[in-house]
Amino acid sequence: MISEKQYKRIVEPHRRALEKLRLELGYFIEDIGNIDIYGMHDRIKSWESATKKSLTMNVPVEQLDDIAGLRIIVGTQAEIPIVERFFSRQEHENDLTILKRHQLSKPDGYHALHMVVELKGQYQTTMHTGRLEVQLQTVFEHAFNFLSRSWKYKQQRETSPEWNERFIQISEKLLAIERDATELHSHVTSLVSNDEDALLSPHSYKILVSQEFGEEVLLNDAVDSCRFYSNLNCKTNGQMRQFFRSPEIQRMYDQVSVSSANEAAHLIMRMGKNGFWMLFGTRLTVPGAKEFLTSLLSMKKQENV
Numbered sequence: 001m002i003s004e005k006q007y008k009r010i011v012e013p014h015r016r017a018l019e020k021l022r023l024e025l026g027y028f029i030e031d032i033g034n035i036d037i038y039g040m041h042d043r044i045k046s047w048e049s050a051t052k053k054s055l056t057m058n059v060p061v062e063q064l065d066d067i068a069g070l071r072i073i074v075g076t077q078a079e080i081p082i083v084e085r086f087f088s089r090q091e092h093e094n095d096l097t098i099l100k101r102h103q104l105s106k107p108d109g110y111h112a113l114h115m116v117v118e119l120k121g122q123y124q125t126t127m128h129t130g131r132l133e134v135q136l137q138t139v140f141e142h143a144f145n146f147l148s149r150s151w152k153y154k155q156q157r158e159t160s161p162e163w164n165e166r167f168i169q170i171s172e173k174l175l176a177i178e179r180d181a182t183e184l185h186s187h188v189t190s191l192v193s194n195d196e197d198a199l200l201s202p203h204s205y206k207i208l209v210s211q212e213f214g215e216e217v218l219l220n221d222a223v224d225s226c227r228f229y230s231n232l233n234c235k236t237n238g239q240m241r242q243f244f245r246s247p248e249i250q251r252m253y254d255q256v257s258v259s260s261a262n263e264a265a266h267l268i269m270r271m272g273k274n275g276f277w278m279l280f281g282t283r284l285t286v287p288g289a290k291e292f293l294t295s296l297l298s299m300k301k302q303e304n305v
Helices: 004-032 047-057 077-092 139-153 161-193 202-213 219-230 237-244 247-257 263-270 272-279 289-298
Strands: 037-044 068-074 096-105 111-119 130-138
Touching: 004 037, 004 047, 004 068, 004 077, 004 111, 004 130, 004 219, 037 139, 068 077, 068 139, 077 096, 077 111, 077 130, 077 161, 077 219, 111 139, 130 139, 139 161, 161 202, 202 219, 202 237, 202 272, 219 272, 247 263, 247 272, 247 289, 263 272
Parallel strands: 068 130
Antiparallel strands: 037 068, 096 111, 111 130
């Protein structure tokens, strides 16, 4: 068994990875605007708890996945993939690796999305790899899991089969309520998207693109777009709609559309209005942007020799 002093050395890279991720997640939540985050709780396993789990699982302490842990609680299932996008995009950018991903639905009524993520060593924080377990839960899942941890997991009380059955029924009832809440949430999202002063969110972004351009956007792309525009100080539905209705960008788009015989113009048109507004519309103020687009449109399609 490792000593408490040795454990402190093992913990340090995981603790720093947790602090780094917690900071970056805070920026992410700030950027995506109108989303219900009811809680973020982090913890570092104590030496006593880690050594006990190591013995129970017959796994060396340094190989435990949950030395560091982060629990994120959102409103409904509609918001789980939004937060999950934070991690998948980080993986896409090679900032972290998702080692494990499990949608847990245990017989005892526990429900949550669990991920184990690993952050590679960085000179600014630590030269060593840090790892932590992330739990994504809705408020309904958390309500049951909180009681289960308090009444059963931590206390290890022996309860009768009849009691266990009734307790699991609570989980099933909460899941039914959650399904209703998720459906109602979609209606609220539609109402919020028509509020020009409401903060832009991935869900309202999808609706605005559909209303203004008649195009569909995947939720992951909506999350990324929402962050992109938020960082350009386009933070409300009204500001987003106003940008989509920019006459100057529309003129640029019309110019491209009439040049569709041009190979470059044809490729640009394939990205749709949503892509055009993001790629070219946000760069109107950049010196040389208009000239670059004009030069693309003036290029003649090369003939096959």
